[in-house]
Amino acid sequence: MFLVATSCFADRLAKHVPLSDTEKMALARLEENPRKIRRGAMIQRVNDLVTELFVLREGRVMSFVILPDGSRQILRVYFPGDFIGSASTIYNRAPESLVALSDAVVCPFDKHALRRLLEDYPRVAALLFLLSNAERVALTDRLASLGRTSAKARVASFLLDIFDRLRVTDDRITDSFDLKLTQEEIGDAVGLTSVHVNRMIRQMEQEGLISRSNGRITLLDMERLEEIGHYTNRHKDMDLEWLPGMA
Amino acid sequence: MFLVATSCFADRLAKHVPLSDTEKMALARLEENPRKIRRGAMIQRVNDLVTELFVLREGRVMSFVILPDGSRQILRVYFPGDFIGSASTIYNRAPESLVALSDAVVCPFDKHALRRLLEDYPRVAALLFLLSNAERVALTDRLASLGRTSAKARVASFLLDIFDRLRVTDDRITDSFDLKLTQEEIGDAVGLTSVHVNRMIRQMEQEGLISRSNGRITLLDMERLEEIGHYTNRHKDMDLEWLPGMA
DNA sequence: TCTTGTCGTTACGGTGGTAGAACGCCCGAC
DNA sequence: GTCGGGCGTTCTACCACCGTAACGACAAGA
Numbered sequence: 001m002f003l004v005a006t007s008c009f010a011d012r013l014a015k016h017v018p019l020s021d022t023e024k025m026a027l028a029r030l031e032e033n034p035r036k037i038r039r040g041a042m043i044q045r046v047n048d049l050v051t052e053l054f055v056l057r058e059g060r061v062m063s064f065v066i067l068p069d070g071s072r073q074i075l076r077v078y079f080p081g082d083f084i085g086s087a088s089t090i091y092n093r094a095p096e097s098l099v100a101l102s103d104a105v106v107c108p109f110d111k112h113a114l115r116r117l118l119e120d121y122p123r124v125a126a127l128l129f130l131l132s133n134a135e136r137v138a139l140t141d142r143l144a145s146l147g148r149t150s151a152k153a154r155v156a157s158f159l160l161d162i163f164d165r166l167r168v169t170d171d172r173i174t175d176s177f178d179l180k181l182t183q184e185e186i187g188d189a190v191g192l193t194s195v196h197v198n199r200m201i202r203q204m205e206q207e208g209l210i211s212r213s214n215g216r217i218t219l220l221d222m223e224r225l226e227e228i229g230h231y232t233n234r235h236k237d238m239d240l241e242w243l244p245g246m247a
Numbered sequence: 248m249f250l251v252a253t254s255c256f257a258d259r260l261a262k263h264v265p266l267s268d269t270e271k272m273a274l275a276r277l278e279e280n281p282r283k284i285r286r287g288a289m290i291q292r293v294n295d296l297v298t299e300l301f302v303l304r305e306g307r308v309m310s311f312v313i314l315p316d317g318s319r320q321i322l323r324v325y326f327p328g329d330f331i332g333s334a335s336t337i338y339n340r341a342p343e344s345l346v347a348l349s350d351a352v353v354c355p356f357d358k359h360a361l362r363r364l365l366e367d368y369p370r371v372a373a374l375l376f377l378l379s380n381a382e383r384v385a386l387t388d389r390l391a392s393l394g395r396t397s398a399k400a401r402v403a404s405f406l407l408d409i410f411d412r413l414r415v416t417d418d419r420i421t422d423s424f425d426l427k428l429t430q431e432e433i434g435d436a437v438g439l440t441s442v443h444v445n446r447m448i449r450q451m452e453q454e455g456l457i458s459r460s461n462g463r464i465t466l467l468d469m470e471r472l473e474e475i476g477h478y479t480n481r482h483k484d485m486d487l488e489w490l491p492g493m494a
Numbered sequence: 495t496c497t498t499g500t501c502g503t504t505a506c507g508g509t510g511g512t513a514g515a516a517c518g519c520c521c522g523a524c
Numbered sequence: 525g526t527c528g529g530g531c532g533t534t535c536t537a538c539c540a541c542c543g544t545a546a547c548g549a550c551a552a553g554a
Contacts, residue, residue, distance in 0.1 A: 065391050067477050073391035086380040091484050095384050111489055118376070118490070122369035125376060129365070132379035133333040137342050139386040144312050144320035146393040147438030151542070182500060191394030193543055198502065230314050237338050242358055243365075398510065429532060443510055445534065 007031050008057045008107075012081030012169070013127060017240040026121050030114075031055050031107040043098035043106060044085065050094045052108045054084040059104025060180050063096045064188065074189035076139075077101070077162060077181075079169045086132065089114070101180050123243070130240055137234065146191050149230060154190040155200045157229030159210070163219060164233045176218040254278050255304045255354075259328030259416070260374060264487040273368050277361075278302050278354040290345040290353060291332065297341045299355045301331040306351025307427050310343045311435065321436035323386075324348070324409060324428075326416045333379065336361070348427050370490070377487055384481065393438050396477060401437035402447045404476030406457070410466060411480045423465040 007028035013019060019027075034057055037043065044050060046065060061078045075096055078084050087095050088111060100106075118125040138161075145157050159179075167173050179186075183201065184194035192200075204210050209225055211218045219225060226232070254275035260266060266274075281304055284290065291297060293312060308325045322343055325331050334342050335358060347353075365372040385408075392404050406426075414420050426433075430448065431441035439447075451457050456472055458465045466472060473479070 063387075065387075067391065067395055071395045073394045075387045075390060087384050089377050090381050090384070090486065091481070092486050093484065095481070096387065115373075115490055118373040119369065122366065122372055125369055125372035126362075126365040129372060129376040129379055130336050132376055132383060134337050136379060136382055136386065137334050137337070139383065139390065140310075140312075140322045140343065143322060143386060143390055143393065144314065146390060147320045147436075148314055148318045184500080189394075194501085195503090195544085196542055199542090202502080234338070234342070237340065239337065239339050243362055431532080440511060441533085442512085442535090446510085449534080 007055075008081045009055045009083060013131075015168070016238055017127065017243065023121055023124060026117055026124065030109045030117070031057060033109070034105050034107050037100050037104050037106060039100055039102050039104075041100050043100065044094050044096075046094055046097050048094045049092060050085065050088045051092075051111045053086060053088050053111065053114060054098075054106045054108050056080055056082045056084055057105040057107055060101040061098055061104055061106065062101050062185075063098050065096050072188045073191070074185060076135075077165075077189070079165055081169055083128070083131065086135075101185075126243055127240070130243065134234075134238060141234070145230070151190075151192050151196050152200045152203065153229050154192065155186065155197060155229075156204070156209075156225045157231040158186060158190050159217065159219065160222075160225055160229055160231045160233070164235055168235055175220075175222075176216055178216050254302075255328045256302045256330060260378075262415070263485060264374065264490065270368055270371060273364055273371065277356045277364070278304060280356070281352050281354050284347045284351050284353060286347055286349050286351075288347050290347065291341050291343075293341055293344050295341045296339060297332070297335045298339075298358045300333060300335050300358065300361060301345075301353045301355050303327055303329045303331055304352040304354055307348040308345055308351055308353065309348050309432075310345050312343050319435045320438070321432060323382075324412075324436070326412055328416055330375070330378065333382075348432075373490055374487070377490065381481075381485065388481070392477070398437075398439050398443055399447045399450070400476045401439065402433065402444060402476075403451070403456075403472045404478040405433060405437050406464065406466065407469075407472055407476055407478045407480070411482055415482055422467075422469075423463050425463050 007024060008031060010019060010024045010027040013027070014024070043054065043061065056078050058080055061082075061084060062074055063076045063078070063084070064072050064074045066072050084098065084106070085094075118128075141157075142161075145154050149157070162179065162181075163173075163177055166177055181189070182194070183197045186192075187194045187197040190197075201210070201212075204225075205212060209219075209221045209228075211220055254271060255278060257266060257271045257274040260274070261271070284306075290301065290308065303325050305327055308329075308331060310322045310325070310331070311319050312322065313319050331345065331353070332341075365375075388404075389408075392401050396404070409426065409428075410420075410424055413424055428436070429441070430444045433439075434441045434444040437444075448457070448459075451472075452459060456466075456468045456475075458467055
């Protein structure tokens with residue numbers, strides 16, 4: 001029984017490496033149970049007992065933690081085709097919370113469904129390993145950004161990161177996009193207060209680096225933004241081709 | 248032909264999940280070419296063309312990047328049994344540098360040796376995927392630390408993290424350990440200057456939280472350190488048991 | 495209309511960076 | 525042995541960046 005003909009996750013993978021039809025079908029099975037959720041709804045709370053992972057099919061989701069003093073750190077913003085909640089493969093209790101940034105469609109699937117997938121499709125297991133490594137590199141980039149750069153650089157590189165990842169999932173985007181994040185949320189992502197995020201954004205606007213109109217952001221001078229943010233787009237450099245055929 | 252009877256990496260894995268003898272032998276093959284390196288030697292430089300990964304067998308290694316303004320961000324400190332350089336599975340050019348913090352023994356192996364391992368041992372592929380997810384969670388913990396906590400909290404949680412990871416690889420350690428990092432390096436890891444790291448360490452010493460003698464650090468009050476650093480030891484909570492047998 | 499949420503703006507203060515020098519310690523050279 | 529250089533650490537001032545607090549403007553819903 002196939003409720004879905006296509007798979008968001010398979011489509012994403014297929015952009016980097018060819019997939020067989022059986023692999024596509026196996027991946028599509030992860031998305032058999034789409035669930036609509038509303039903007040602001042919690043998908044998972046820290047410390048919940050969790051046995052599910054998700055593929056995000058539509059909309060935007062973020063993960064975050066709240067520290068004992070009440071401050072929030074946003075860990076990652078997810079886009080359609082992203083694999084969410086991989087921490088559940090290793091820990092029984094969720095180390096982070098998940099919330100929908102927009103109305104969204106997520107496809108939950110059980111840990112044991114993942115196990116069967118890993119058993120039956122070793123090439124998929126290898127691909128998941130590679131994707132996980134890409135996430136690891138993305139996180140180290142942000143680590144360097146938070147640890148060693150100024151407020152302006154952090155905001156610039158964050159905007160560029162969202163922009164580039166959005167473009168991986170949506171070809172129509174050229175230079176203008178809807179952030180779907182408040183300035184407070186940007187601050188919680190890059191380790192600043194909303195006040196200071198606002199200072200930096202206005203400054204970049206005055207310098208002609210970006211422009212804004214009702215929620216949408218336009219990147220006017222990519223080159224200088226990349227320079228300011230010490231940012232390099234890694235998506236171009238990904239290479240999964242060394243992992244061909246296999247059984 | 249077996250140059251090594253045991254495998255550092257297999258030993259580590261076996262602490263979390265049972266391994267078959269053939270799996271252990273397959274993993275041991277990754278460590279067939281041990282190479283001694285001296286403290287301070289570079290194993291890999293940013294932007295090198297890389298087709299190798301490493302298992303660290305002895306000693307300590309760290310990864311870092313240098314930003315255009317010259318500042319350094321230390322990304323990760325590695326211990327014996329750790330799998331190093333997984334970025335090479337996805338990118339042809341190294342996104343980070345690797346340097347030995349002490350005299351060390353690393354075992355390089357080719358990307359294609361890894362591919363054969365993934366092909367022949369799907370369960371190993373699945374385990375590598377899980378371990379990579381554990382790394383991801385560790386990085387998000389540090390992201391929250393850098394983004395939202397004070398200098399003191401960052402130093403405290405960093406010390407606790409090194410301590411706990413050292414204990415995973417060496418049972419003999421109880422409360423005192425050799426950091427093998429200068430205060431400047433600690434600063435580069437947690438996003439502070441060596442001056443401020445020094446302030447925090449002396450302060451923690453005066454408060455009776457830690458003590459020092461010729462390079463070794465003793466954690467005197469773990470409970471308060473964990474509180475100050477908002478730190479939780481995740482190693483206890485790891486659960487790979489849901490991924491049993493497989494072919 | 496009132497409420498709620500987001501953005502914009504100001505004044506003030508503290509955390510943590512910068513600069514510079516001195517100290518101790520290890521280790522190799524003589 | 526001792527002398528000296530290099531490295532890591534300790535310490536002192538000074539001050540900039542960024543956080544805190546507080547309030548107003550504005551738009552979208554209730």
